[in-house]
Amino acid sequence: IDYQEFRALWRYVTEWEKCFRKYDLDGSGTIDKHELKTALSSFGYRLSDRFYDLLIRKFDRTGRGTVAFDDFIQACVSIQT
Template identity: 70%
Template sequence: MAAQPASREFLWGIFQKVDTDRSQKISANELGQALKNGSFTPFNPETIRLMIGMFDRDGDGTINFDEFGSLWNYVSQWQTTFRQYDRDGSGSIDKQELTTALTSFGYRLSPNFYDVLIRKFDRTGRGSITFDDFIQCCVVIQTLTGNFQRFDTNRNGWIQITYEQFLTLVFSLRK
């Protein structure tokens, strides 16, 4: 079930609370202060940076009100998805839940690779990933997959690239 978009008035109220310096723009710092995980821990700064990069259409490093509305809807949709796969209601996604989620998204990855993902995105050391890190994990995989597919012209899961092309592919995650 998809989350319903929030009303403009509701979003304006939230935007004004988050825009603590009253600049009519939300910085990464302000967004980081506003977003919390289900455990009331702050969002990963890297996830904040990634999301600002995704929604900052004018390229000024901040989010204006219209961009904020898009970001709000995006986070709300991820929240619905996260809850769907957090089967035990723990507030985090373990390896099995992550496997179920990514498999349902169409990825076919080895059990060993899921161990790699948990190690990479588990900032708490508990063997699971929080909501913000789940978003980051999924966005990184989606971005890398899209970049890989640009080189996989035969659509067979194999590419041949130069070292510089590889670096470009990896660094394209940084906006």
């Protein structure tokens, strides 16, 4: 990876982080099902509550019903592919 590719990647990750923080409504550093639903709805996704439950179960590493920033990115990427 060269410098220009790194800069582009950094901008991309920074945009994801801004999005995550925008929807982390309680400022906890994680997002819950409601916050995830709000975020993905703003991207144009219309998913069932059952699908959101599945995303939370799959990407929640702590067992608290929330996802951290890196898990949020993984969840979003998995939806797009």
